[in-house]
Amino acid sequence: MQAKAREVYVPxxxxxxxxxxxxxxxxxxxxxxxxSDSLDLKAFExxxxxxYGFYQPLENALQQSQAIPADFDLSPRLKTATLRGDLQALxxxxxxxxxxxxxxxxxxxxxxxxxLGVLYVLEGATLGGQILRREISxxxxxxxxxxAAFLDIYGAATGRRWRDFIxxxxxxxxxxxxxxxxxxxxxxxxxxxxxxxxxxEVLV
Numbered sequence: 001m002q003a004k005a006r007e008v009y010v011p012x013x014x015x016x017x018x019x020x021x022x023x024x025x026x027x028x029x030x031x032x033x034x035x036s037d038s039l040d041l042k043a044f045e046x047x048x049x050x051x052y053g054f055y056q057p058l059e060n061a062l063q064q065s066q067a068i069p070a071d072f073d074l075s076p077r078l079k080t081a082t083l084r085g086d087l088q089a090l091x092x093x094x095x096x097x098x099x100x101x102x103x104x105x106x107x108x109x110x111x112x113x114x115x116l117g118v119l120y121v122l123e124g125a126t127l128g129g130q131i132l133r134r135e136i137s138x139x140x141x142x143x144x145x146x147x148a149a150f151l152d153i154y155g156a157a158t159g160r161r162w163r164d165f166i167x168x169x170x171x172x173x174x175x176x177x178x179x180x181x182x183x184x185x186x187x188x189x190x191x192x193x194x195x196x197x198x199x200x201e202v203l204v
Contacts, residue, residue, distance in 0.1 A: 011170030013179045017120055020183040024190040031203040034132045041140055045090045048150065050200040052083045054103045054193055062118060065109040072168065077123065082150050089147040103196040107188040113178040116169055117185025126153060127162045
């Protein structure tokens with residue numbers, strides 16, 4: 001008699017997030033130019049400038065929102081400084097960095113649930129960066145030391161950090177309204193990011 005496979009419990013908020021963002025996630029992934037034949041060093045620099053223009057105001061908004069859960073440490077998960085370092089390594093001067101276009105249309109962060117929805121997207125993107133890191137290394141010769149640290153920002157801890165975040169998110173007691181707020185914020189983050197990248201003409 002075969003042993004019955006152990007069912008893995010998936011918290012309701014994660015079920016909702018996967019169902020509510022999968023379509024947007026797949027659509028955006030298809031339009032990102034990391035695997036495009038036209039991606040050269042200059043195009044990669046423009047892409048990272050666009051990323052900076054989104055992450056910088058969004059991370060500022062998260063920090064100023066007063067919505068970060070008291071038991072969640074955001075500081076080691078901030079990525080703007082690393083993006084800034086990458087852009088300088090790619091040849092962008094500090095004055096030019098300070099004058100890059102910045103996204104003005106951001107998700108509303110008015111609750112802990114909304115904060116976690118935004119972070120779900122940002123942390124998921126960091127996990128996905130591992131695949132992109134290998135592609136950019138092979139194609140453009142870029143590593144953490146010379147312009148691609150953002151794609152490997154957590155290094156060997158990437159998988160563990162993602163699991164820690166998912167466990168934290170799944171362990172928080174949430175009612176249906178709070179779960180809906182998490183999904184809405186994640187959905188809006190994807191939409192705002194895609195519209196921003198499109199406005200910067202860096203998508204395929």
